Amino acid sequence: MTLRERRLREQAQRHRLILTTAREMAEAEGWDYVTTRRLADRIEYSQPVLYQHFKNKDAIVHAVALEGFAELAAALRAARLGAPEPRGALDAVARAYVDFAERGPVLYQAMLTLDPGGDDAPEDTSEDASGDTPAPLAEVLAEIGLAVAPVAAGRDGELLAEVLWSAWHGLAALTGGRRLRPGLTGRRLAALTEVLLGPAAQPA
Numbered sequence: 117m118t119l120r121e122r123r124l125r126e127q128a129q130r131h132r133l134i135l136t137t138a139r140e141m142a143e144a145e146g147w148d149y150v151t152t153r154r155l156a157d158r159i160e161y162s163q164p165v166l167y168q169h170f171k172n173k174d175a176i177v178h179a180v181a182l183e184g185f186a187e188l189a190a191a192l193r194a195a196r197l198g199a200p201e202p203r204g205a206l207d208a209v210a211r212a213y214v215d216f217a218e219r220g221p222v223l224y225q226a227m228l229t230l231d232p233g234g235d236d237a238p239e240d241t242s243e244d245a246s247g248d249t250p251a252p253l254a255e256v257l258a259e260i261g262l263a264v265a266p267v268a269a270g271r272d273g274e275l276l277a278e279v280l281w282s283a284w285h286g287l288a289a290l291t292g293g294r295r296l297r298p299g300l301t302g303r304r305l306a307a308l309t310e311v312l313l314g315p316a317a318q319p320a
Contacts, residue, residue, distance in 0.1 A: 131169050133159055135183065138176050142222045147177065177226050184227040185252035188216050192259035202266035206313075209263040210284060210305045217288035224292070228285060257281065267313055276312060283308050 137159050141150045152173055156163045170176045195212035199205035217224040249257070261277040268276055287304055290296050
């Protein structure tokens with residue numbers, strides 16, 4: 117291994133350690149607890165070393181959010197491909213989305229509640245061709261669209277996907293905030309699908 121390769125590997129390891137530690141700290145104490153000083157102390161690096169990877173806390177949260185979207189996209193894809201038929205695939209994707217938010221509320225907060233973008237985001241955000249949507253988020257939207265398209269029955273599948281995503285997010289946020297009665301998530305998701313698609317919706 118060359119000196120350059122060793123340095124690149126060490127840099128990647130430090131990058132991964134920073135993100136992993138930030139997530140662990142946030143899961144234990146919340147994002148307000150995570151500061152660059154505390155993070156540097158935890159990983160036993162100086163703050164200047166940390167700033168070589170991320171220019172501030174918001175950039176770290178942004179990177180964590182991108183990781184979260186990539187993990188969510190993978191979960192939705194597995195749910196969609198594991199279902200035997202189109203309507204079941206949509207139901208499975210809906211459940212996988214809400215379950216993901218429930219299992220990792222701190223990560224989900226970084227993804228959709230906090231605002232780590234803008235000028236404080238890292239320069240390389242892996243945006244898609246549109247220049248607006250980070251690639252991991254675009255993958256999430258694509259998975260929702262692929263689940264919706266076969267049951268859209270001639271309607272605007274992209275619009276339905278956007279409405280479903282909005283509704284799933286609202287349901288996840290209200291459930292996580294204990295604003296809804298417990299134990300009814302599955303029934304709520306089913307009711308939501310029926311309202312938007314109708315009981316007579318058939319695969320295209």
